[in-house]
Amino acid sequence: MTSTISPPSGPRQERGARRDEKAGASGHETRSRPSLRAKLGALDVKVSPYLYIAPFFILFALVGLFPLVYTFIVSINDWDLLSGAGDWVGMENYVAELNDPYFWNSLFNTFSIFLLSAIPQLIAATFIAAILDQNLRAKTFWRMGILLPYVVTPVAVTLIFSSAFDEKYGLINNFLQMLNFDAVGWKSEVLPSHIAIASMVNWRWTGYNALILLAAMQAVPRELHESAALDGAGAFRRFFSITLPGIRPSMIFVIITATVGGLQIFTEPKLFNPSSSTLGGPNREYQTTVLYLWDLAFNRGDFGKASAVAWLLFLIIVLVGVLNFLISRSIASTNGDRSGKLNRSDRRAARKSAQQNAQGSAQENSKEHRP
Amino acid sequence: MKFSRHTRTATAVAGAAAFALLAVGCSSGATSAEPASTDNPVTLTVTTFGTMGLDGLYKQYEADHPGITIKATNIDTGGNALTDWKTKQAAGAGLPDVQSVEEGWLGQVMAVSDSFTDLGAHGAADIKDRWVPWKTEQATDSKDRIIGYGTDIGPVGLCYNKKLFKEAGLPTDRAAVATALGGDSATWAKYFETGKEYKKATGKAWYDQSGFVWNSMVNQLPEGYYKADGTLNIEGNAALAERWGELADGAAAGLSAGQTQWDWGKGKAFVDGSFATFVCPGWMLGVVQGQVEAAGGNADSGWDFADVFPGGATNWGGTFLTVPTQSKHPAEAAELAAYLTDAKSQVAAFQEAGTFPSVTAAQTDPGVTGSNALSKFFNDAPVGEILASRSEGVKAQFKGANDSVIQEQVFGPATIALDKGTDGQSAWDSALTTLKNLDLK
Numbered sequence: 001m002t003s004t005i006s007p008p009s010g011p012r013q014e015r016g017a018r019r020d021e022k023a024g025a026s027g028h029e030t031r032s033r034p035s036l037r038a039k040l041g042a043l044d045v046k047v048s049p050y051l052y053i054a055p056f057f058i059l060f061a062l063v064g065l066f067p068l069v070y071t072f073i074v075s076i077n078d079w080d081l082l083s084g085a086g087d088w089v090g091m092e093n094y095v096a097e098l099n100d101p102y103f104w105n106s107l108f109n110t111f112s113i114f115l116l117s118a119i120p121q122l123i124a125a126t127f128i129a130a131i132l133d134q135n136l137r138a139k140t141f142w143r144m145g146i147l148l149p150y151v152v153t154p155v156a157v158t159l160i161f162s163s164a165f166d167e168k169y170g171l172i173n174n175f176l177q178m179l180n181f182d183a184v185g186w187k188s189e190v191l192p193s194h195i196a197i198a199s200m201v202n203w204r205w206t207g208y209n210a211l212i213l214l215a216a217m218q219a220v221p222r223e224l225h226e227s228a229a230l231d232g233a234g235a236f237r238r239f240f241s242i243t244l245p246g247i248r249p250s251m252i253f254v255i256i257t258a259t260v261g262g263l264q265i266f267t268e269p270k271l272f273n274p275s276s277s278t279l280g281g282p283n284r285e286y287q288t289t290v291l292y293l294w295d296l297a298f299n300r301g302d303f304g305k306a307s308a309v310a311w312l313l314f315l316i317i318v319l320v321g322v323l324n325f326l327i328s329r330s331i332a333s334t335n336g337d338r339s340g341k342l343n344r345s346d347r348r349a350a351r352k353s354a355q356q357n358a359q360g361s362a363q364e365n366s367k368e369h370r371p
Numbered sequence: 372m373k374f375s376r377h378t379r380t381a382t383a384v385a386g387a388a389a390f391a392l393l394a395v396g397c398s399s400g401a402t403s404a405e406p407a408s409t410d411n412p413v414t415l416t417v418t419t420f421g422t423m424g425l426d427g428l429y430k431q432y433e434a435d436h437p438g439i440t441i442k443a444t445n446i447d448t449g450g451n452a453l454t455d456w457k458t459k460q461a462a463g464a465g466l467p468d469v470q471s472v473e474e475g476w477l478g479q480v481m482a483v484s485d486s487f488t489d490l491g492a493h494g495a496a497d498i499k500d501r502w503v504p505w506k507t508e509q510a511t512d513s514k515d516r517i518i519g520y521g522t523d524i525g526p527v528g529l530c531y532n533k534k535l536f537k538e539a540g541l542p543t544d545r546a547a548v549a550t551a552l553g554g555d556s557a558t559w560a561k562y563f564e565t566g567k568e569y570k571k572a573t574g575k576a577w578y579d580q581s582g583f584v585w586n587s588m589v590n591q592l593p594e595g596y597y598k599a600d601g602t603l604n605i606e607g608n609a610a611l612a613e614r615w616g617e618l619a620d621g622a623a624a625g626l627s628a629g630q631t632q633w634d635w636g637k638g639k640a641f642v643d644g645s646f647a648t649f650v651c652p653g654w655m656l657g658v659v660q661g662q663v664e665a666a667g668g669n670a671d672s673g674w675d676f677a678d679v680f681p682g683g684a685t686n687w688g689g690t691f692l693t694v695p696t697q698s699k700h701p702a703e704a705a706e707l708a709a710y711l712t713d714a715k716s717q718v719a720a721f722q723e724a725g726t727f728p729s730v731t732a733a734q735t736d737p738g739v740t741g742s743n744a745l746s747k748f749f750n751d752a753p754v755g756e757i758l759a760s761r762s763e764g765v766k767a768q769f770k771g772a773n774d775s776v777i778q779e780q781v782f783g784p785a786t787i788a789l790d791k792g793t794d795g796q797s798a799w800d801s802a803l804t805t806l807k808n809l810d811l812k
Contacts, residue, residue, distance in 0.1 A: 081461045082483045101808060169636035187631075188791070275633040277582070277783030298454050299776055300809065301479075303461070 068314075075307035082301060093308035103309065105284055106292035107316075109194065113269075113288065114262035116198035117205075122254065124202070125209035130239060132210065133217045143214070146207035157200055158271040165196045165272075187273045193286040200268045205261075209254050216250035217243055248328070255324050263317045266290040289313050406702070407438040413700050415707055416467035417443045420452035422657040423471065423522065423690065424723030428716050432707060439703065448633065449473045449688075453775065460486065466695040468704035469711075472519055474689045475778065477509060478597075478770040480519075484512035488694040491517050493705035501714070505767040506729040510691050519691030520712040523726035525652035526762035527587055527685050530659055533750060534673035535647040539572040541565070545752060549679035559588065559617050562681035566626040569647060576628035576646045581618055581786040583632060583650045586778065588614040590768060591685040596778070597771030603811070605777070606803060618786075619795025629790035638666030641674070651676060652687040653727030653758045660725075660748045669748075676752040684764040689729065727758040734759050773811045781806045 034042075075093055078086035097103045132143055149157070164171045165186040173183040186196045224242050233241065244251075269286050270279065279295045280287025287295070289309065297306035407413035419425055429441040444467070446452040453476045459465040460483065472480050480487070489495075495517040499507050502521045510519035529552070533543045542551050553561040566577030578584055589595045592611065598604045605611065621627065628646040635641055641649075641663045649659065656676065663672050692708040694701050710716060717728035718738035725745045728734050739755035746754045785802035789795065 081457060082479065166636070168630070169639055188787070273631070275631055277632070277779035282784040282787040298457055299780070300773075300811070301457070 071307045071310050074303055075305075075311055077304050079304035079307070080301055081297060081303045086304075089304070093304045094312065097305055097308050097312060102284060102287070102292060103289075103312075106280075106287050106289040109190075109269075109280070109284075109286055110263055110265065110288045110290075112190075112194050113197050113201070113265060113286070114259070116194055117201040118255075118258045118262050120198075121202045121206050121209065122258065125206050125254070126213055126244075126251075128206065128210040129213035129217055130243065132214050133243075143211065146210055148207065149204050150208045152204070154200075154204060154267040155271060157204055158268050161196065161200045161203075162272050162274075187276070188282055188285060190285045193272070193281060197265070197268050197272060197286055200272075201262070201265065205258070209258070212250055212254055213247055216247035220246035252325060252328050255328050256321055259321050259324050260317055263313070263320065264290050266294070270294075407436065407700070409438045412438045412440065413703050414440045414442055415469065415700060415704055417441060417469040417471075417707070418446065418452065418455070418467040419443065419471045420446040420449050420473070421654070422661065422724040422726075423654075424657070424720035424726055425522075425711055425716070427723060428711055428719060432710055439707075441707070449475065450775075450779070453479075456480075460695075464697065466697045468694065468698040468700055469708050470693050470695050471522070472691045472693050474509065474525070474686075474691075474770065475775045476770075477691070478772045478774050480693070481512055482772050484514075484516065484518050486696050487518040488696055488698065488701045488705065489516040489518065490520065490694065490705055490708070493694075493702055494709065495520075495705075498709060498713075501712075501730045501732065503729055503731055503762075505765070506689070509767050510693075519693040520708050521729035522690045522692060522712050522717065522720065523654055524729045524762060524765070525654055525686050525688035526727055526758050526765060527590075527650060527652045527680050527687050528757050528761045529677045529679055529681075530649040530651040530656070530749075531675055531677055532644070532647050532673045533675045535573070535575070535644055536569075539569045539647070541569060541572075543675075545675055545677045545750075548675075548677045552677075552679050552681065554679060557679050557681045557683070559614065559681045563617060563621040563624075563626065566621060566648075567624055570625055573647075575644060577621070577626035578648050578650070579628050579630040579635065579640060579646045580632055581622050581627050581789045582783060584621075584627075585615075585618055585782060585786050587650050587680075587685055587687055588618065588682065589778075589782075590687050591682045592768070593766070595768050595770075596774055597769055599769045601769075601771055603771070603806075605781075605806060612799065615799055616795055619789055619798065622789040623792075623794070627790045635662055636666075638662035638664070638668075642666045642668035642672050649674075650687075653721075653725055653754075654688060656725035656745055656749065656754060657723075660745065663748075670750065673750075674748070675750040676754055676757055678757040678760050680761060684761060686762070686765045686767065690726075721755065725754065727755075727762065734762070776809070776811060777806070780809060781811075 074085075076088065076090055078089045078093075080086060128146060132139070132146070136142060165173075167173060167183060167185055167187055170186070173186070177183055184192045186192045220243055224246075225238055228238050228242055265288050269288050269291050272286065273281065276282060278284060278287075279299070280291045284292075290313070293306050293309045293313065296302050296309060417425075417429070423445075426443065426445070429443055433439055433441055446455055452471065452473070456466070456470060456472070456476075457479075499517065503524065506521040506524060507517065510521065511517050529548075531548060536543050536548065542548050549557075552565060563577075569575070569577050589611065592614075594604055595611075596603065596605055628640065630636070630640050630645065638661075640646065641659065643666075649655075651659065659674060663669070663674065692712060694704040694708060698704045712730065714728070714730045714733040714736065717726075717730050717733040718736045720726050721728055721733070721739050722743040722745070728736075728739060733739060734755075740753065740759070741755070742751065742753075743755075746752055781802050784805065785798045788798045788801065793801075
């Protein structure tokens with residue numbers, strides 16, 4: 001810290017030094033050596049921006065990148081949970097997992113629960129948002145009301161649903177039996193257990209997604225709706241041709257987060273039947289991939305294979321995420337073409353409103369609305 | 372430029388602080404060799420699970436040992452306690468000073484016995500005659516280090532519901548029940564036969580689910596899922612297959628109520644007459660009482676405890692207190708473990724939770740043999756005396772590294788399948804397939 005012991009006239013000197021530097025560059029070679037002060041100043045300008053953003057990247061490296069790389073290293077070793085690293089086995093763990101029926105079973109369960117939850121959830125969320133977008137009485141009450149399930153922790157949700165879905169003493173089976181239906185094996189049959197778990201996910205996430213879509217809908221310019229209505233477009237036509245394309249960026253956001261969350265589902269199946277000796281149902285009826293991974297690591301102690309599953313799951317999520325992104329983009333842009341008949345000022349208004357849209361990615365908007 | 376100078380100083384300070392933090396983080400691993408006293412307070416952490424009946428003893432110990440504070444954590448089930456231990460063992464941090472270990476996963480603990488303190492260095496040799504010899508042997512590793520002090524053992528008797536027995540015209544007196552089931556030479560055949568009579572008379576199930584019956588059947592064999600040399604012992608094991616046949620036959624005759632183990636409809640199945648008998652190791656008595664009470668029942672619900680068990684004497688479960696090497700106060704922790712497992716403590720734990728003592732002096736203590744809250748719940752059955760009688764002739768079975776995984780993931784689903792009507796042979800075959808898929812050693 002030389003700067004603290006330099007004389008008070010330092011700043012002026014430094015300015016002088018800088019002038020000298022410039023002079024040196026234009027031909028005077030006599031006093032061209034910059035002072036330490038100037039060097040530090042230059043360093044400050046160059047380095048400090050990186051220092052300011054460093055905390056995020058340091059944190060990300062510690063809790064994101066490092067575990068990712070470390071998991072990969074574990075996955076190419078024969079690694080026991082308790083006794084630690086064994087031999088280097090290369091891709092053997094991956095090959096073993098890709099040949100393991102339980103791995104494929106867990107993937108099937110994950111996708112089944114994901115589809116059973118994501119599709120009805122997004123459709124419901126879109127329509128709930130569309131309803132809340134109308135002029136309702138006590139708007140805030142309804143809007144907060146649909147967010148309530150999201151406030152409850154998933155563990156509490158699961159405990160309540162688990163009790164309701166109990167096969168022998170549960171509310172739902174009691175009700176079914178009262179109506180002379182057979183009791184359903186909610187916790188021991190494949191499809192019923194998937195529906196039960198999907199219902200927990202839907203209960204918790206529909207309101208949250210509806211609110212995000214509602215925020216996006218409010219940013220769709222009302223003039224578009226008005227002019228379309230003047231042209232004779234009905235409510236449904238306006239919804240599909242104006243609202244849906246208008247909320248596209250938020251839709252993509254919601255679909256991607258639902259994909260990531262849905263493919264990593266853990267708490268609900270883990271606690272759905274906590275007394276089950278095998279995780280995810282007696283015969284792995286609803287053992288999702290994360291649950292399988294956890295079982296592999298902490299019950300069977302095979303850390304190497306569990307890490308391989310973690311990496312496979314990571315790749316699958318990236319793949320499905322990209323796929324969803326492409327599909328949702330193509331669907332929305334077909335709709336966008338239809339709205340291409342709008343005049344230039346309306347397009348400008350749409351572009352402007354899209355830029356104000358807090359949820360969407362700015363890049364996507366500009367690409368879509370560029371004339 | 373003045374501003375810039377300040378920024379630089381601030382950066383330097385922040386950097387120095389960060390390094391200081393790191394330095395502190397690295398240096399906090401010091402161990403105090405000094406014994407605990409009021410001047411040198413020591414906090415000991417203890418992890419238990421289920422109902423071990425130790426909670427009342429901590430306060431007494433704190434009062435007797437100034438300077439020691441006990442922070443106890445109780446985990447709901449043994450399975451969750453196992454996960455907790457494994458996670459912390461694998462992470463190399465976070466284990467308590469005193470860790471309870473269940474017999475079912477002792478095999479896994481023994482595989483890493485180096486990470487537990489040799490209690491021989493803390494006076495184990497002086498007190499090892501407290502316990503029944505096989506209990507201490509179980510906790511001794513291949514290098515003759517004693518790594519755990521026994522708390523309870525699990526001699527198994529038969530719980531039965533007096534009211535339901537009466538309805539079915541079976542004897543209700545506990546001595547008569549024991550005789551009816553064959554007394555000292557009770558067999559599983561006789562048990563299932565009586566069950567069929569009961570089913571015929573009442574149309575109700577005889578036991579709650581096949582899983583626990585199967586566990587007791589396996590524990591009874593000289594060698595269970597593993598041979599004594601540590602190799603798997605399931606495929607081609609005639610004794611195991613024969614018992615599976617008996618169990619499957621029982622389930623096919625409708626003797627199982629197909630309940631969910633550890634759930635029983637939040638205890639309702641214990642009071643609504645779903646089943647009439649229940650496999651009861653000592654520590655299970657507290658569980659039964661808890662379940663009955665959770666469902667609104669009490670001593671009048673009719674549960675009683677008979678001094679008989681099909682197939683002879685057997686042990687199911689039981690716990691040890693160990694001191695992981697992660698503990699910073701191994702001497703104090705070992706002393707606490709010794710205290711919690713001495714005769715007096717085991718008597719207290721028994722009265723609290725029905726955990727039958729592994730210390731011989733406690734087994735004959737009037738506090739165990741006499742009347743207590745638990746015996747009152749079981750229709751004044753002398754539970755301590757019965758358990759002492761049930762522990763005669765018990766031999767410890769070797770538990771392999773994956774014993775608990777096999778019990779839960781291989782035979783758990785298979786016994787559930789039996790309860791749901793799958794025939795014995797296909798359930799057995801699917802268990803073998805699972806075993807193969809799991810690739811266990």
